[in-house]
Amino acid sequence: MISSLADHGHVEEAVSLFAKMEESSFRQDNLSFSAILYACSHIGFVDAGYEYFQKMASIYDIRPTIEHYGCMVDMFGRARELEEAYDIIRSMPIEPNSVILRSFISVFLPKEAVEGSGSNVSVYANRRGNSNQRNEGIVTFQRRETTINIGGK
Template sequence: MISSYVDGNMELFPSTSVLSVPIILCTSLNSCSNLPSDAMGVFKKMKLANEKETSITLVSLLSACTSLLNARLGESIHSQILTHGIELHVGLGTALLQMYAKCAHVEKAFHIFNIMSAKNLRSWTITISALADNGHGEEAISLLSRMEKSGLRPDSLSFSAILSACGHLDLVDKGRDLFRRMTSVHDIRPSMEHYGCMVDLLGRAGKIEEAYQVIMHMPMEPNSVILRSFISACKQHERIVPHINENLKEILHRIEPDIAANYVLAANMSSNQGNWDDADGLQTCIKEKGSKKVFGCSWVQRLI
């Protein structure tokens, strides 16, 4: 669509002495920032015009590859960067490592990160998140330490990724320490996601009471994801705590009164406690309310 306007732009400026073709193409690529497939069309126009890519156009193209998860084209652009000896400055390097990270080519992303002569907060955060999200939790934690030693302060996204990685690695003590450092050292106010990571971390480790205390001391009301995560941990570790479960059921029904999965979860909890009358009542309530089902939630026992 937008790429069809490139020819028109060329006709407006027939002489490159007035305005160079790369500038015209860069302008077109920037206008395609929300339409990555069109940016690819502009790239083809660039190749037909036999114009040498600049770092500005390459950043735009890599961003389009990231949006489209097109690793093959991204690798082609990387090859051109190497062929033409284009400097991998912080903007271009970050765009390249983000493309590899989003396409789950974590080793290549990490390689780009390591060879970049200069890095910014975004470079560190993208790499830490990529490692944490793709099963390299210990490497992500190590990289966070390197980041702090470099003088940069980790941001909220970095800690979300790291805390999640701690949960998958059962690193309870490390997770606690990181959460403490996030608030006391880096002065980052915990978000819903951070609290959710801590509840998941503690729940996986069977520390039910501690996870419950995290929920109860949150400055905001927990969302349904956190509550389901906690209740799932109770079931997994066969820890039925009546007063805790009743409190959570009440909150869950209040924040999402029309979601059928919540009533199913509450009914399962009541059944596990031997409260069959309550379980039957909840099943009746589901039918009477015609409650909506959450996309991705199962009616079976196992949730999350």
């Protein structure tokens, strides 16, 4: 229900419904958190979205999935909170997929480059950190095709 509300532009109602569910004895799950993070991302409720993300593990004992991390990167990216988006990517215990990298990098590109309707655009994102972290990612946007090379050369 939260997803349907958010998908049809009733994002504030989706957030309100989630809050009512929390007040009741209803037990949240992976899907309800994906839905509320998506809703927060699309309405710009960054603080609320981050709070929900934190609650997943601390209160509900739910491990974030790649979808949850993707929602967080998208949310911070839309809000132009790039350091926070990058911190989410760096803290992920799983390898970021092309959707997460595209969400992050698209913040820096003109809309037509991301959608593929403009000229070819290449972005090289170097990841800095200690030797235990992934070293670099290369993302190339060419029309509607995306090539991702994580790690290596």
